[in-house]
Amino acid sequence: MATDHAIGIDIGGTGIKGAVVDLGTGELVGDRFKVRTPEGGRPADILRATDELLAGIADESDGTKLPLGLCFPAVVKHGRTLSAANVSDEWIGLAAEELFENELGREIHFINDADAAGYAESRYGAAVGAEGLVILTTLGTGIGSAFLYDGVLVPNTELGHLEIDGVDAEHRAAYSAMERESLSWTQWAERLQRYYAHVEFLFSPDLFVVGGGVSKHHEHFLPLLDLKTPIVPAVHRNNAGILGAASLATR
Structure with missing residues (x-):
């Protein structure tokens, strides 16, 4: 098979999904495969489930x-997972890249999920050709x-954990907060305004890209935000991690 294809696998708190990606077009080649993330998200169980997915x-x-x-x-540094979001705390401090390579019997490129999504949007989506600083945020269980600066990824930013009004920003502004507290779009947008205005003040970005599943409903909340920076919905949403991981595998 041509080397303009690669496999991307996206491990999340509820599902592990993967596919072959055409690196020229950013489209999936054939089916997207998915298995449930094992209950508890422990290392041995996730390794086994990923091996099963890859076999398919x-x-x-x-x-x-x-x-x-x-x-x-997770924050990924030199192949180690330094945090754990919606998976077992047993991942913290593990040489995870090496564990996956041993389980799968091959070399991999290992990266944080939001970084993979951001890279996908810069190469195939809402941030293609964007100059200066692009900040992608995924609004889901957390933020x-x-x-990406001139298309170059600066890894492991954790802007969901910025402290705003005494709490982690994601606790009040993630999509999960809207669901948990039964907020209206307008009420949630007020929290997003506080969040994005703070990020804008700190980093002066040239473009915000908003991903996560809720971005398909962007017309309900993005027009309510009043920012100096353009803010647009992501293009690839649930496939962004797969696309970004596959693209980075060849770099």
Whole structure:
């Protein structure tokens, strides 16, 4: 198979999904595979489930020869997971890249999930050709973030944990807060305004890109925000991690 294809796998708190990606177009080649993230999100269980998922992809695509990128909900530094979001705390401090390589029997490129999504949007989505600083945020259970400067990824920003009004920003402004507190779009947008205005003040970005599943409803909340910086919905949403992980696997 041509080397303009790679496999991307996105590990999340509820599901592990992956596919072969056409690196020229940013489109999935064939089916997207998905398995449930094992209850508790413990290392041995996630490693086994990822191996099972990869076997399905490889059977369909002769994927044994393709580069493989894998993204994960943690700060990733020198192959180690230094945090754990919606997976077991046992991941904290593990040499996770090495563990995955041993389990899967091949080299991988290992990266934070929001960073993978941001890279995908810069290469195939809402931030293609954007100059200066692009900040992608994913609004979901928490708030993930990615910085891209002239298309170059600056990894491991954790803007969901900015302290605003004495609490982690994501506790009040993530999509999960809207659901938990039964907020209206307008009420939630007031919290998002406080959050994005603070991020804008600190970093003076040139573009905000808003991802996460809720971005498909962007017309309900993005027009309510009053910022100096343009703010646009992400294009790839649930496939962004797969696309970004696959793209980075060849770099």
